[in-house]
Amino acid sequence: MTEFEWLAHGDPRRLLEILRDVNPSDRKMRLFICACCRAFLAPTADERLREAIDVGERYADGLADKAERDAALAAADQASRAVGGGILWMGAAVAANVPAAAAAAMTAALDEAADPAAERFRQCAILRDLFGNPFRPRRLEAAWLRWNDRAVPRLARALYDDGRFVDLPILADALEEAGCDDAELVGHCRGDGHVRGCWAVDLLLGQV
Numbered sequence: 001m002t003e004f005e006w007l008a009h010g011d012p013r014r015l016l017e018i019l020r021d022v023n024p025s026d027r028k029m030r031l032f033i034c035a036c037c038r039a040f041l042a043p044t045a046d047e048r049l050r051e052a053i054d055v056g057e058r059y060a061d062g063l064a065d066k067a068e069r070d071a072a073l074a075a076a077d078q079a080s081r082a083v084g085g086g087i088l089w090m091g092a093a094v095a096a097n098v099p100a101a102a103a104a105a106m107t108a109a110l111d112e113a114a115d116p117a118a119e120r121f122r123q124c125a126i127l128r129d130l131f132g133n134p135f136r137p138r139r140l141e142a143a144w145l146r147w148n149d150r151a152v153p154r155l156a157r158a159l160y161d162d163g164r165f166v167d168l169p170i171l172a173d174a175l176e177e178a179g180c181d182d183a184e185l186v187g188h189c190r191g192d193g194h195v196r197g198c199w200a201v202d203l204l205l206g207q208v
Contacts, residue, residue, distance in 0.1 A: 003135035012106055012123035019127070022134045025208050026098045030060040031197035033098070035126045036105040037090045040112060046083070049090045052076035056093030057196055069094045125193050132199035138185065140203055147178035156204040165194035168201070 001018050009015060034056045041050060055072035058064035064072075076091035089108035095101035106123060113119035132138065145153050152174050159167055172189035180186060188200045202208065 003133065006128075006133065006135060010120055010124060012120055012127060015124055015127045016102065016106070019131060019134065022131075024131065027060045027208065028130050028197055029098045029102050030056055030093070031195065032126060032130055033095075033102050033105045034060070034093045035130075035195040035197075036109045036123065037093045039122065040090070040109060046079040048072075048075040048079040052091055053093045059094065060197075069096075126195055129194055130197045130199060132188070132203075133184075138199075138203055139182065141180070144175060144178040144180045145204070152178050153204050156201050160196070160201050160205060163196065165196070165198060165201075166192070168194055168198070171201070171204075 001021060006015065006018055034053050037049075037053050037056075041053065052072045052075065055064050055068055059069045073091050073094040076094065080091070089104055092101035092105040092108075095104075109123070110116050110119050152171070155171055155174050159165065159171060168189040168191075172186045175182075175186050175189065185200055185203070188198075194201075197207075
């Protein structure tokens with residue numbers, strides 16, 4: 001279980017094994033499940049499935065309670081049964097057992113993918129976006145956060161709350177103006193493919 005494996009391995013199951021050594025939070029793992037599910041959510045999908053994923057994200061962030069989560073899970077189960085199954089695994093977004101749900105969502109997505117190799121690559125990218133490089137803890141300077149009346153964390157919060165992850169290059173610009181010299185942090189913000197729980201945004205917001 002090395003840094004090279006984390007950065008280069010193409011099997012998301014192996015990355016999950018590596019993450020067990022750093023004890024990932026339930027929040028991060030639930031957001032991984034939600035990202036796996038959302039990629040398979042067709043525009044015409046039953047609204048109950050969309051709601052399950054939305055509730056899963058809110059529950060991960062402490063913005064939905066257990067009763068709302070349980071209701072969303074039941075509704076997702078009904079939606080799946082209405083079409084004869086096949087998408088029942090999307091209820092994993094609001095499942096109670098996060099480790100088991102993560103494994104189930106990962107496997108189901110790979111089984112349903114038209115291109116399993118591409119899906120493995122996508123899942124690895126999601127895990128790296130969520131967790132960064134667990135072998136190299138990031139350094140965050142207080143001065144970057146204080147700059148311009150805390151413009152950087154305020155911008156990060158707005159982007160996170162609105163789900164505007166395509167606008168992370170704006171956050172990269174703000175970081176540079178604040179004097180940030182962390183090329184990996186700035187470069188990651190300028191990349192694409194971000195999901196809710198992106199390590200760079202979480203770092204600036206103090207979220208785990």
